[in-house]
Amino acid sequence: MLTDNPIFDLFIITTAVIAAIVAYFHHSYKYWERRGFPFLTPKFPLGNSVRFVTKSPGFGIETKIFYKDLKRKGHKFGGIYTITNPVLVVVDPDYIRDILTKDFHYFVNRGQYHNEKTDPISAHLFALDETKWKNMRTKLTPTFTSGKMKMMFQSILDLSRNMIEAIDESVAEQKDIDIKQVLACFTTDVIGSCAFGIECNSFKGTEAEFRRMGQKIFEADSLPRMLKLLLAVNLPQLALKLGISTHEKEVSQFFYQVVEKTIRYREDNNYTRPDFLQLLINIRNDSKASEHPFTMDQLVSNMRQPLPGYENVAQVFLFFIAGFDTSSSAMNFAIYELCKNPSIQEKVREEIREVLQKHGGQLTYEGLAEMKYMQQVLDETLRIYPSVTTLTRVCVKDYKLRDTDLTIEKGIKVMIPLYSLHNDPEYFPEPDRFDPDRFSDENKRSMHPYTHLPFGDGPRNCIGLRFGIMQSKVGLAAILSRFRLKISPSTRLPLRLDEGVLLIKTLDTLYINAEKI
Numbered sequence: 001m002l003t004d005n006p007i008f009d010l011f012i013i014t015t016a017v018i019a020a021i022v023a024y025f026h027h028s029y030k031y032w033e034r035r036g037f038p039f040l041t042p043k044f045p046l047g048n049s050v051r052f053v054t055k056s057p058g059f060g061i062e063t064k065i066f067y068k069d070l071k072r073k074g075h076k077f078g079g080i081y082t083i084t085n086p087v088l089v090v091v092d093p094d095y096i097r098d099i100l101t102k103d104f105h106y107f108v109n110r111g112q113y114h115n116e117k118t119d120p121i122s123a124h125l126f127a128l129d130e131t132k133w134k135n136m137r138t139k140l141t142p143t144f145t146s147g148k149m150k151m152m153f154q155s156i157l158d159l160s161r162n163m164i165e166a167i168d169e170s171v172a173e174q175k176d177i178d179i180k181q182v183l184a185c186f187t188t189d190v191i192g193s194c195a196f197g198i199e200c201n202s203f204k205g206t207e208a209e210f211r212r213m214g215q216k217i218f219e220a221d222s223l224p225r226m227l228k229l230l231l232a233v234n235l236p237q238l239a240l241k242l243g244i245s246t247h248e249k250e251v252s253q254f255f256y257q258v259v260e261k262t263i264r265y266r267e268d269n270n271y272t273r274p275d276f277l278q279l280l281i282n283i284r285n286d287s288k289a290s291e292h293p294f295t296m297d298q299l300v301s302n303m304r305q306p307l308p309g310y311e312n313v314a315q316v317f318l319f320f321i322a323g324f325d326t327s328s329s330a331m332n333f334a335i336y337e338l339c340k341n342p343s344i345q346e347k348v349r350e351e352i353r354e355v356l357q358k359h360g361g362q363l364t365y366e367g368l369a370e371m372k373y374m375q376q377v378l379d380e381t382l383r384i385y386p387s388v389t390t391l392t393r394v395c396v397k398d399y400k401l402r403d404t405d406l407t408i409e410k411g412i413k414v415m416i417p418l419y420s421l422h423n424d425p426e427y428f429p430e431p432d433r434f435d436p437d438r439f440s441d442e443n444k445r446s447m448h449p450y451t452h453l454p455f456g457d458g459p460r461n462c463i464g465l466r467f468g469i470m471q472s473k474v475g476l477a478a479i480l481s482r483f484r485l486k487i488s489p490s491t492r493l494p495l496r497l498d499e500g501v502l503l504i505k506t507l508d509t510l511y512i513n514a515e516k517i
């Protein structure tokens, strides 16, 4: 007690606390000014963040605003604040190149919250930092070579037949097709098979649990989960101390058990398959074998430990989350644009026909690579609708920005707003117009390569690029070679986008009418 009057004491303490908070915010909001960087003026208490008012923890809407404001003021980069955290937004493609590629060793980390102790499956390649990331990336890179992709091609092709059957049924019953749903079932089957060695049978609904868990990962449906995510993004150090886990126990247990069951099955039946899990098991066997004799029993018992067995679960879990939604979304948007542009749809179909004819009527791995116009369609789709809206990096040692006296300090987060770059009329005139010819060999030569980054770039780019393109091309070729597609009148047009999330998706359902060819 300070005086005899408790109300007066409470008033003094409250005033002092408020004054300290205001002083802290005031000091924090001077960071960019003190360091001589251009900046966007923050507002108490959210800084420049609008995430709280958009209900979701994504960057899409925010970075669009930052990009526009910085460009309007003629800046190549500029400081913003998420609450009180200083973040540098880089809008100039040359600086983006420096950060992602040339001077990558200053920007190795992504700054993604993970907690190996309380939430082991969060410690996956996307989130790992520095040496741990480098070691894991080196181990996993051979998993994604074109040789390995070729091994998985046949499984993807086989699974596309279930999708075609499902579309056939809808055509026979003259029903509208919720194409996003169909594509999500296809990519769930593919990634379930290629990552976990599991038959998900999504079209038959027998492994509906897999789809449910997939959806649950991205949901911020309850207040406690939203708060956890916001804390993890904005105050990661505090979140670590509090042992916050961003995945629900139900989800991590599900994936853990799936992996353990599959390994057990393979052990009991002496069975191997060309999938990511087997490749991880082989990597592990090889590295352990070089240290001391290794048995499958040891691997399974390791998997029961929080670490290092969870390392494998975390990686296949990541392949699942990174692989099924990104590719199904790319195909969904490609089909949307191909329906709006029937002559382009016809041109892709013609290319598919020619390539199939050349390969004896079969879709082959080699034939897929020959579908150059389809690649242009995917490039243009991912330009307008990049699955990931923003790239992030964290500066790991002080870095002087080229041609300036400015230094980015160690620990500062850098944002690269690729959704805005892709839709900037300076680089892509009439950005809303779907025009795959922007990506013809000739036009690509005059394009700044750092204005189109759907898979990121540099040593930390998307490791699953080849796989993502392969499954998208197989899916599109399977559908377009058999059906002519139109948007059903029951679709609300134009489709509204949910840009508030990290992965862009549609708010409206795209219903398709398919006509058998």
Ligand code: HEM
Pocket (backbone or CB within 6 Å): 125, 126, 127, 137, 318, 319, 320, 322, 323, 324, 326, 327, 330, 382, 386, 387, 388, 391, 392, 453, 454, 455, 456, 457, 458, 459, 460, 461, 462, 463, 464, 465, 467, 468, 469, 472
């Ligand atoms: C159309 C499909 C896909 C798109 C558009 C896409 C996009 C991206 C982007 C933009 C990044 C961040 C890159 C950066 O920061 O520079 C990324 C990272 C990553 N992606 Fe993909 N992705 C796709 C499919 C896949 C698939 C199929 C897998 C796995 C099977 C995958 C696994 C990963 C992983 C592991 C990372 C983190 C890499 C690292 O930090 O070293 N992605 N992806």
